Amino acid sequence: MEMNMLWSSEIFFVGDKFLYASHSSFVTMALRRNLVGCTSFCFPPVFLCWIAAMDYSIDIGSSSFSTKCKLSSRTVSSKSLHKTAQIRLLSRHPEVYEPCDDSFALVDALLADRANLLQHKPRLCMEVGCGSGYVITSLALMLGEENSGVHYFATDINPHAVDVTRATLEAHGVHAEIITTDIASGLHKRLAGMVDVVVVNPPYVPTPEEEVGCEGITASWAGGENGRKVIDRILPVVDELLSGKGWLYMVTLTANNPSQICRLMREKGYASRIIVQRSTEEESLHVIKFWHEDIAEMEGARAVASGPESWLSQFPLKSFWRGGTGSIG
Amino acid sequence: MRLLTHNMLSCNIKGVSNGFPLRLEAEKWVEKEVELNADFLRGIFPKIEWKALAGAARAIGYDQLPDEADASMLDSDDFLRRFHHALLELHVEEGALVCPETGRRFPINKGIPNMLLHEDEV
Known part of the structure; x- marks a missing residue:
């Protein structure tokens, strides 16, 4: 899944639009898009992080962090690969x-x-x-x-x-x-x-x-x-x-x-x-x-x-x- | 280091008033083909010190630039190709840039000029 996203505990931005979501699950950011086998990056859910329209593959769920990393590493699209350094x-x-x-x-x-x-x-x-x-x-x-x-x-x-x-x-x-x-x-x-x-x-x-x-x-x-x-x-x-x-x-x-x-x-x-x-x-x-x-x-x-x-x-x-x-x- | 960069560098030692152009002493250089963009060339042309570019190009064996150039030449595809080649396709890998006033040498290694100054030059 590739989407533009904003993470907060309450608000998601998807592309130019936004939607509200109330959840307490992890949002791990696709291993900084294409980071494989390295430390991933996760915002502490209690903090509001305002990130405008990014090209991330993201993975939302409640399972363990390491699992998220493995899952999301497969979701990185070629589109996001060529827009930022790997x-x-x-x-x-x-x-x-x-x-x-x-x-x-x-x-x-x-x-x-x-x-x-x-x-x-x-x-x-x-x-x-x-x-x-x-x-x-x-x-x-x-x-x-x-x-x-x-x-x-x-x-x-x-x-x-x-x-x-x-x-x-x-x-x-x-x-x-x-x-x-x-x-x-x-x-x-x-x-x-x-x-x-x-x-x-x-x-x-x-x-x-x-x-x-x-x-x-x-x-x-x-x-x-x-x-x-x-x-x-x-x-x-x-x-x-x-x-x-x-x-x-x-x-x-x-x-x-x-x-x-x-x-x-x-x-x-x-x-x-x-x-x-x-x-x-x-x-x-x-x-x-x-x-x-x-x-x-x-x-x-x-x-x-x-x-x-x-x-x-x-x-x-x-x-x-x-x-x-x-x-x- | 492209000759575009050579054209933008001047000696940064305190008190030097005549630090441009730096004399190019090239030991090794390479050619890398780059797609020609006429809009870029026309846009950057007024900012280029032509004599410095032609001199640097000659220092690495490219003598196909005229000694002087004016904006009317930008209508010529042949001129654009030569300008493009000199400005963007010639890369100096090893050598030095020498201040015309003080003779201070700024080394170029692996294509990167080192403009760092010693404490007494800042």
Whole structure:
């Protein structure tokens, strides 16, 4: 069974529609679509997880978790296979961050926004901090490559990560230009105003300042005070890189004070919207999309006109933006 | 590393004002066929520093680009094919990018340029 889904204890979204369901069963996510023999991913049923329109095969029932994994591994369709990177094809290195909830949330956000992205017709896309290559590979699989006129850049400060990204891209038969660098150093002058889509899963974990920018895998998560040290360096660079119609998708943690990030970006002329909100026992993640306020974001315009779904699409925003900050698409 | 990327990279050392184009010293390069997309080429053309592209292409033995180019040439299929080949089909696998001002070498290994700076260069 393949369906687009949203998990909560009360609401399912199927494609663009939603339906209510009251149940207490497991919803296991098809082994992150195609993960075979590895740890699967399951949302704790007590938490509301808001995930917009994903291409998952899902399996709903009440039997054991491991059984669910076996069952759902057979339900993955070829359609979902080619839209995101496959876990079994990922390259690995002990000093490189492996895809985790945050990476999956980012890819889910891109999938949720895929129709808009295709309509957006980006020419250049870029991932800052590509790590394992899971996200940039997924984006390339989602949007197509040269034949669609889309080209990809990926950067990472960790020399092991760029090697792993290269191998992951190759294993999926897609290409991105990879550069070992700090954020976009060396690229930002010439690429200024040219990038139509930037995706970032930054090092957002609050840590002691001295851990920020350390060598190896630490650089992938150490974010200093409030986890903002690197985020606050990335945002001005992204602002420089983005074209007039450019979009940024960024993962944040509640501890990063995302509403303040949105206020900051608003001062630079960006509107923002949460694409994915996901809570686990450990952390609460948001994937936020930013775009130039004076240029209508396509889906935002559409949502206003589309009845009850638009109200629901704003529901998580209202709970999140308690202070009424940020602009909501 | 495609020549598209070479065209977008400049020296990032603090205080360097003339860090573009980086001189390409290629030891190994390969050709990989890529489907031509004329819309992409026409869209990216105004952003390309032509002399840097033609120079980098020559550095890896491709001398089929004119020394100068203007937008009117984009109507020619032959020009588009050459532009496409130079920009996207030539991949530098091993070599270095050299800053024109300081001579600092940024290595290219397995097709990936390393633009990381030393502490005293930031």
